[in-house]
Amino acid sequence: MNPSPGDSLPGKSGGTPANRPALPALRTPPALPERPAASTPDRLLPALPAPRPPDGALVLASAAAAEGESPRLRTGEVVAGTFLVTLGLPEGSEARPCPADRLPDPRPVTRAGGARRTPSGPAAPTGPVALGTGPGGTALLEREAEVERLRGLLSQGRSIRVAGPSGSGRSALLAAVADSCAGLAPDGVVRLTGYRRTLADLLQDLFTATHRASGYRPAPDRLAQLLAGVGAIVVVDDVEFGGAALEELLDSAPECAFLISTTPDTAPPPADSRLAEATLEGLSRDACLELLTGLAGRPLDEFERAWAVDLWFESEGLPLRFVQAGALLRHRDVAADALAVAREERASLFGISTGDDHEPDDDPAVHEEALRQSVPLPSVAESAAPAVRLAEGLGGPARAVLRLAVALGGQCPTAPHLPALIDVGQGESALHELVDCGLAVSTGEHHRLSEGVHRLLAQEWQTGDIAHGAAQHFAWWVGHSSVSPEQVAAEAEVLIAAMYADRDTGRHGSVVLLARAAAPAFAVALRWGAWEQTLRLGLESARAAGAVADEAWFHHELGVLALATGAENRARTEFDASIALRGALGDTRSDAAVRRMLGLLAGAENATAALGGPATKQLPTRTMGQIPWRRSGAVARDARTARRRNLMAAGAGVVLLAGLGTVVGLTTADGDPASPAPSSTVPEVSDDVVPTDLGNVTLPPSSAAPSTSPSGTAATTSPPPSGTAQPTPTATATVSATATATATASQSKEGVPAPPSLTPTPHQSSKNSTARPKPSGSASKTTAPAEPTPPTDPPATEPTVSDPPTDEATGS
Incomplete structure (x- = not known):
């Protein structure tokens, strides 16, 4: 659970859990003026002002120091393969051969008795009661047999791929199977998330979960050696890649049994794959009616049961649709209660004078049913796409959070950021309201909108500039000394969404500002997929804004990333682009840093050629x-x-x-x-051979060259x-x-x-040559x-x- 804005900050006592550090103490983001003290005296973070600053106030990172306080760059060192990479330097990150005494010696995570234990992974996803992970621990409906079958396959060492549409309850099913497999494997159960993760990111997360080696990203061959001795059940939810990459994931940890969930549109594994296939279907009609009754909190009347049956035919029994239908029924009950309160107030003020008003001795249940019937049920079309209807029934804070999430591409910031972004003090309650309505789901680290919600609301709502200033806030937050790189990595999807939002609206300066602040933190936290995405977004915005120095910096960082991952050709291309831009600027200091990287790259290419690998053609620099x-x-x-x-x-x-x-x-x-x-040296010739005006030409006796x-x-x-x-x-x-x-x-x-x-x-x-007489007509x-x-x-x-x-x- 995330701390609410009223909970403690660093240095204060309160209810902040260990796995979610709160925001730093009172600090105003740069370039954002403070609200007057009388309006928010007790705010943890100042909210954005009502008149938002113009786009010109969003300065580039290279000029941020002239406008005010620039975000502090995150620095650190990581070992990537055989390189020791120093990150966050002003001229750009640098890599050098790692000394022997700095090479990590990874150790498996073990218990005191010698048996390996399951490390604490990311927090378990949370969702509505319908998905089996809400309050009260409601059991899954019609999934018990599937849980037992999957557990039996995993106990035999088989790997399974569970495919099901969004909203079918894949996350709840995987959570139930993981709970049932506790103690089944020698290394326990490792839970990972595949949301916005590449294959390299997943393998690094698995290594981090099973070994003690902080700040170490092994080379692919070394990583395969380390994971070869891990025997665990690995549960990975929301995997976004398929095909041959799935086989590579299995081959990297041959002693592990994988339970993977994907959507049906993901590429299937090869025909000779070792993955067993499992398809997750919708619930039956009786199960959906039982689910809707539990979510409504009361029995369904005749009209509501008929409406639920129509919804079951249309949705093919997807549990998420009935979670949203239960929220619609609850909103309907709230509207009926509002009518009842209004009638009571009218009766108390004006007395009972209408014939349709109930008598005091009438049955309250009958009266409540009559009021409920006065509020119409949603149509089947509205129930199939209920995002707009549900948004109308939300409270004010939840609706503001939903609007911000739509502006950020479907990503919901965590509760401690909401006071500074949209002036919502009870952000935790607002996020829970979105989850209970089926509009948002939790990925364990932050919330995101459910499938299809962003698309429907983006067509209906004009978000305006609600996300304006979000990148500046996050840039200040990332650079704060009390925020760890792991906390920044947990918010990676939200930070990247803020950069996309500013890029689409033309605020390239704020994109560069946040990208330069967040990229080193992602690299130190070994979220290199997010690191590369951030660098490319920053490079694109720097080029659009004409910030040549920042553009050269991003090229340099991309070259270091490529060098550390073994992509030598791409590294040389990025370094050449950086050195050309810095040469045009006359930045000799940064130019020297790039040349050191080129020298290191040449040494790596020579070593690869000596080992029999393909030699890379060295381009002159x-x-x-x-x-x-x-x-x-x-x-x-x-x-x-x-x-x-x-x-x-x-x-x-x-x-x-x-x-x-x-x-x-x-x-x-x-x-x-x-x-x-x-x-005479000139013989006599006839007039028809030599012109008459030539005369006699005398050559020197010593001349060796004849005349013609x-x-x-x-x-x-x-x-x-x-x-x-x-x-x-x-x-x-x-x-x-x-x-x-x-x-x-x-x-x-x-x-x-x-x-x-x-x-x-x-x-x-051998014969002598004799002269032949000249014919007539000659000289x-x-x-x-x-x-x-x-x-x-x-x-x-x-x-x-x-x-x-x-x-x-x-x-x-």
């Missing part, structure tokens, strides 16, 4: 000039490039020399071998004094025949017959040198070309 291995690689690359350039130049030189030798050979063969070479006429005819160089045509060393058998064919085609194109080449072919290397004959000698081999020091040049050499 610095400029190329700042990375040493890039500089050394550049030196080696420059050396390779220089060698390749030298080879390309040598190959080009050889090809050039080969072409020159070919031209020299062709020109020498074009002369007359019988006459000595003239002293405009028509393409090559001019020869001066022969040696002996009069013989001495070929160049490159005119050897290594010269490609392609060059010769190219020169021949060039001369033939201009009308000049191609002279024979002095370059020997492989089959002619006039000149004295030809003596018969040329066979070409000699090139010197050994000259480079030779054995392969054609590559595309790379040609391009150079």
Whole structure:
């Protein structure tokens, strides 16, 4: 039970139970002005003012210190796998390898005698009398046989999945089975809730319930080793996942027998699953009538029984519908009593003057029945969806709490928060009224609206800004020194609902404020599913509000979360985004924190690759000039490039020399071998080959490069004094025949017959080359040198070309 607002606060004596610490002492949330002392002198927490502050008053977390007191960040350390994670630092959380002396040594929870005992889990869910968990311990109706069957399967070590629609009594059935299984397993019964829990959250909750290891979140393989020795009956209500995840849950604790409840729309387990299936149906007609009679507190009349039978056909016997029907009958009785009081007051003031008034000696039961008949029963349609009709019959405080729950997406804050949020002093009584009417159910830690209630009331009610300021209040509460991380984790669904409400109304500043305050607390309490959801909500609102510093902080936190859970690729992505944003802001201190995380991530990737795991491609996070291995690689690359350039130049030189030798050979063969070479370096040619305005061109005797006429005819160089045509060393058998064919085609194109080449072919290397007489029409004959000698081999020091040049050499 939660303490009422009039109960004690920290430091005061009172009725606060041990499992529900009260709110801290008198403290006003930041940015919320106090109500005048005369209006609320004894309030535990100041209520929100009537004129609510404008949206501009909701400042961002990064600017909260300039406006007033900023919420204190929750700090702490947890061990996640092999990392020691420090949470709540201003620059962002940091992880480092956990020292050997800091690694926890989990011990199973044991009794003094050595036998393991069941740890105290979350408080048992509470609900109306109809569900078997209300005052008086009313027994379940028509569920005894089902309880015995499920208990027999669990005693055999079987795991069971109970599927039933919302309002069918699944929670009450699981509570009855858990009570009957006490002492059946060596480690007892462990009760967990699957509401808004992921598979990882459930496994962590099971580990926390069965081992003593505060602040420790084992790695998946280590967690499987620790849970392998647990032999308990694990009862999990409201599981929201199915399929292969259910099999993974069973495999993680093979010695445990699980009793799981889900809705029919949850994915079923695989076909070869070890889970036994159990379907929960509605109650019979007689059981529903008996249930409605007990909830109404009186026998049903003829009209009410007919109405109840119609409701049974429509609802298929769901117990929740008859809980709500009983509340409708009670509201009808209250209306009849109000009529009776009004008539009595009228009679006392004006006397009995109407003929329809009863005489004093009339039977009171008959009179009460007549008054009840004057109040019409709800229609079947209203009974099938009675949320609006029930809300009209609630008291003022209960209706205000219901309106706040609708604004928060169906989540009801606990009673100590209600005075500050909606100025309701008796919040505990208001929550009990909602539960008795079937409008809300308890999950053991807080209340939430029943299935379908939020959808129906959201269509009928305009909640307005009733949730305005809730995020600021919770941000202050989370940062208070007397509030533990476990208390914050118990309110996780309410805090997340407040962030969603402000996000949908565009109040992104308050979302960032609460997200930055609550995220470290969720992490310290090991509610990492809520931690991730909070970070993503804060990131979205920071981006929408243009708060770059906060956006970088959320990216950093998401990277630390991914690193601690083994998602290295996602961690690198988040760290890269954070370092880019912080670099744009010039935040060198926070930038250094991110770089430390990147260095740790690189070490983790290398360790994974060394163990045979998949290596992650390391993306550069610095400029190329700042990375040493890039500089050394550049030196080696420059050396390779220089060698390749030298080879390309040598190959080009050889090809050039080969072409020159070919031209020299062709020109020498074009002369007359019988006459000595003239002293002039330019032979006489006909006018149809060389233009007349060219004149004689004299080349220096030392020039090694031949000149070419405009028509393409090559001019020869001066022969040696002996009069013989001495070929160049490159005119050897290594010269490609392609060059010769190219020169021949060039001369033939201009009308000049191609002279024979002095370059020997492989089959002619042993023969002397002779000049062929020039045909008519060519240039006039000149004295030809003596018969040329066979070409000699090139010197050994000259480079030779054995392969054609590559595309790379040609391009150079």
